[in-house]
Amino acid sequence: MNEVIIADAGLEDLDGLLSHRRPDVQVTLVSATDDGHAVLAAALAARPSVLHVVAHGEPGRVLLGARPLDARSLLDRSWPDARGTEIHIHACHAGAGEAGRLLLDRLAAATGAAVAASSGPVGPAARGASWKLDVRTAPVFTPSPFAGVEGAGARGWAHELAVTGTPTDGNDTLTSDDAADLVNGGAGNDILIGNGGNDTLVGGVGHDTMDGGAGADVFDGGDGFDVVTYENATSGMTIDIGNPANSTGDAAGDSFTGIERWIGSNYNDSMVAGNDPVWFWGHAGDDVQIGSAGNDTLESGDGNDTIYAGAGDDQIYSRADNDVLYGEAGNDLIHGGWGNDLLDGGAGNDTLFGEGDADTINGGDGDDSLDGGQGNDLMNGGAGNDTLTGGIGHDTMEGGAGADVFDGGDGFDEVTYANSTAGVVLDLRNPGNSTGDAAGDSFSNIERWIGSEFDDRMVANDDGVWFWGHGGNDVEIGGAGNDTMESGTGNDTIYGGGGDDRAFGRADDDMLYGEAGNDLLAGGGGNDLLDGGTGNDTLIGDWGVDTMIGGDGDDVFYSGTHDPLPEADIIQGGAGNDTFIIAAQSDAGTVSYDGGAGTDTLRISSDNVTDPEGKVTTATPQIDISGMTLTSVENLDLVGGVRHTVTMTAAQANGFASITGATGGDVFTIAGTAMSGAVTAGNGSQLTAGQVQAETVNGVTFLRIGTDATAGADVTLRFAGGFSADQFQVSGSGITLTGTPATQPPTTTPPTTEPPTTTPPVDNRPSTAMQRIVDGVTEDVKAFAYEGPVSTLQWTFLGDARSEVLGGSDGNDFLNLLGGDDAAAGGSGDDVLDGGSGSNWLIGGSGKDTFFVDGRGTEVTWSTVTD
Structure with a gap:
């Protein structure tokens, strides 16, 4: 009987194994570059009694030579007739499963031989393996060709044919078992898997990926870019390259030489560099990475990760989820990726990209470049001459100290000096005048500027700007454009300049000057001064005791939001046809309304009034204006779907040159009068106390009232439209209209009292x-x-x-x-x-x-x- 062994020349300790073969067994070695199929066919052509194939295996495959032997590869050549020969395949798991059965059946059909293989690990029993071949196409009778391999010491062979894959000079995948193995990839870009045990994985030449699994593993990357991965670990771990004793989980006891990149697990890992630069990738889980003093590359993965880059010029890359990224010392590059991330450059000249979603980006010390990307980002350049680019979204940018460059990009973007430690001068017209944290700053695509907590001066250019003074006693000066200017806390002063401006006071006592243009001024809290200047302005007092001056133009006044107590505002209309709109009794608490030159109107609404700020005053149709001082107010205008009850003094009644909008159901109470009897037609020349006469002349109805014994009218109300005497009913001090005017008012319409058509600013702040x-x-x-x-x-x-x-x-x-x-x-x-x-x-x-x-x-x- 003649036997032949065909063995993989790359097997570990092959000489030791072959030293245990029976003396009459011949050996043929197959290298990684040989054609294993051709060697097998040539051996079968010699018709040995038994042909032993010794190599690494996996279900349905034998890793022999340059190309694995499997059911598919058997079809690519012709095979000699080997009937009477037994083929014994000594390779781990080669006979396992459907793939193993197909390999054996097809090899038996191609050669006529009886084929046997193992469904489990092949090797000594001490390794949990066996030399028995339990999967067969026909009975086989020849035992293993090796004797004494089960022993220990000099006669033993303490290895196992369990590393699947054959090392070649190409790209190999080599897998060990759970024992302590040496896996050497050689040349090529290899994948080495240690599984359990204290393995030694050697990458050799090429870009290799190594997974040691459990156990204290030794990794030697060799030449090329080599990676150690823990992504198949079943729990989180700590990998501490500088202090290996701190490592836990699958990384416990591991050591590294020639490794360029480490990959974490799917769980919560801690990855700590040593003295040399590293490339970490956290993979999945909420990971913490700590870089070295060198130039590290640190990547987050899935999960909310935290990265501390340490010293050196580091590169940090965030992926999904909400990560916290600290560049620390050095000139760092930080990418936020998707998620609401925190990016902090630390010291050095850093480059930070927020990328997707709403990020917080801090440049830290140094001349930094910050790019928000997409989303509504919060950006702070810190000390140094920084460049801040908002990108897409509504961004808030703070440059800090230094001469900073701001570009808001798309969206509603803000520049803030709210965290400055002293007041600033922000001069957009003459930037050389800017001081404090605003000194040297330049701006593109910015919609709003926010001052500091101190006393600031903010000066617009001729483009429309939006200023908010924030804290302190600020001065804001508008330009020729349509500006929006807000005071903050403190006693602020605002000058609108040219254009149709909007100025808003807040708390405290502010002074708002609209100057030229059709302006909107709102006092907010405190006792404010509002001065519209030239143009058709709208002035809203809001809370507190306010003084409102319309200036030139047709101005509109609202007392605005108020306490339940009456307002105590002072209104001076100035030149032009001005209108004061009231709806609630609190509005009528205004101390005085001086219309000034022009035809001025007091308008009373029985419907709720919404002012241009959007604040609603709930109407109280019963209005008593007798406590107001009215000067040069020519017109009383009644509007609304609910009928009015208006109380006034005799002097006020005589002062109105026209009452417009009156109709059936309206009631007028003249304080201090006592009327009785029916209203008769007449010019009132003979009236005595308590008598009332009505007369229509040129579309105006004169309602004359006598209050004393002297003949003649003492009080006269002038209603637009023709009313007959019987449409008035009097009782005591009250006059009730019972119908609509029989003739229409004069064709000359009263002056418009609507507010300017400019709308209040849209506040797009988050x-x-x-x-x-x-x-x-x-x-x-x-x-x-x-x-x-x-x-x-x-x-x-x-x-x-x-x-x-x-x-x-x-x-x-x-x-x-x-x-x-x-x-x-x-x-x-x-x-x-x-x-x-x-x-x-x-x-x-x-x-x-x-x-x-x-x-x-x-x-x-x-x-x-x-x-």
Whole structure:
């Protein structure tokens, strides 16, 4: 009987294995570049009794030579007749499964031989393997050609044919078992898998990928770009290259030489560099990566990852989810990827790209380049001469100290100096005049500028700008364009300049000058001065005791939002045909309205009035204007679908040259008069006390009232339109109209009293919805993105002087209710609640909350705090 062994020349300790063969067994070795099929065919042509194939295997494949032997490859050549020969395949798992059965059946059919292989591992029993061949196409009788391989020491062979794949000079995939194996990829771009055991994986020449699995593994990448991966680990791990004793999980005990990149698991990993530069990729899970002092490349994966790059010029790449990326020292490159990420360049001249979604990007010290990409980003250049590009979305940009370049890109973009440590001068007309953090700054595609917490000066160019003074006593100066200017906290002064401007006061006592153009001025809280200047202006007093001066042009006045107490505003119309619009009795508390030159109107609406800011005044059709001082107000105009009851003094009645809009159902009360009897037709020349006569002349009805014994009219009301005497009913001091005018008013129409057609500015700042209750009425209000010094706060809402009940959002809110006796509930989140003046009830809700209770004002107050 003659036997032949055909063996893979690359098997580990092959000489030791072959030393145990029976003496009469011949050996043929197949290298990684040989044609294993041809060697097998030539051996079968010699018709040995038994042909042993010794190689690594996997189900349905034998890794022999340059091309694996499998059912498909058997069809590519002709095979000699080998009937009477037994073919024994000693390769791990080669006979396993359907693929193994197909390999054996097809080889038996092609050669006529009886073929046997193993469905399990092949090797010594001490390794959990066996030399028995349990899968056969026919009975075989010859035992293993090796004797003594089950022993230990010099006579043993402590290996296993369990590494699937044959090392070649090409691109190999080599897989070990759970024992301690040496896997050498040789040349080519190889994949080496250690599985369990304390393996040694050697990449050799080429770009190799190595997975040691469990156990204390030794990785030697050799030449090329080599990668160690833990992506098949079953739990998270710590890999500490500088202090290996700290490594855990599949990385415990691992050591590395010639490795360029490490890949984490699908779980929460900690990856720590040593002294040399690294390339980490966190893969999946919420990972923490810590770079070296060198130039590292650090990639997040899926999950919310945190990266600290350390010193050196590092590259950081975020992928999906919400990552926190710190460049630290060095000139770093940071990409945010998708998700709401935090990018912090740290010291050095850094380049940061926010990319997708809403990111927070901080340049840190140095001359940095920040690009927001898509989404509504918050960007802070930090110290140094920075370049900030907003990209797509509504971005907020802060340059910090240094001469910064801002380009908002698409969307509504803001530049803020809210965190400056001193006041700034921002001069868009003459940038050389800018000081503080604004010194040297330049701007493109910016829609809004925000001042500091200190006293700022903000000067527009001739393009339309939007300024917000923020804190401090600020001065804002508009240009020739259509500007929007907001005061903040503090006593601010605003000059609109040319163009149709919008100026908004907030808390405290502000001075708003519209100057040229058709302007909208709104006082907000405090005792404000509003001066429209030239043009047809709209002035809204809002809270406090305001002075409103229309100036030249046809101006419109609103008392605006107010406390339940009457307003005490002073209105001076100036030249032009001016209109003061009132709807509630509180409006009529205005101290004085001097129309000035022109034909001026007091308009009373019985319908709710919405001013150009969108604030609604709820109408009270019974209006008493007798407490107002009216000077040069020629027209009383009644509008609305509900009939009016108007109380006035005799002097006011005589002062109106025309009452327009009056019709059946309207009631006029003349304080201090006593009327009786029927109204008769006549010119009133003979009237005595209590008598009333009506006369229509040229489309105007004169209603004359006698109040004393002297003949003649003492009070005269002039109604536009022709009314007959019997359409008036009098009783006491009241006059009731019972019908519509029989003739229409004169064709000359009263001056327009509508506000200018300019609309209020659209505020595109990020906001969240809240609700408050004022005077029993529930209102939907907005809280805007917080822009103050406390980094944890998200939303801010400023109340007013009324008594409010306010409910916060689910985020971290700053709620300042200003005046009034208020109640506020912060809800969930870490909130800051400030009741302001008055007696307040503050409820923190869940989260870590902060309360301000300081007894502002001179009145006696109380506050209740619940947390």
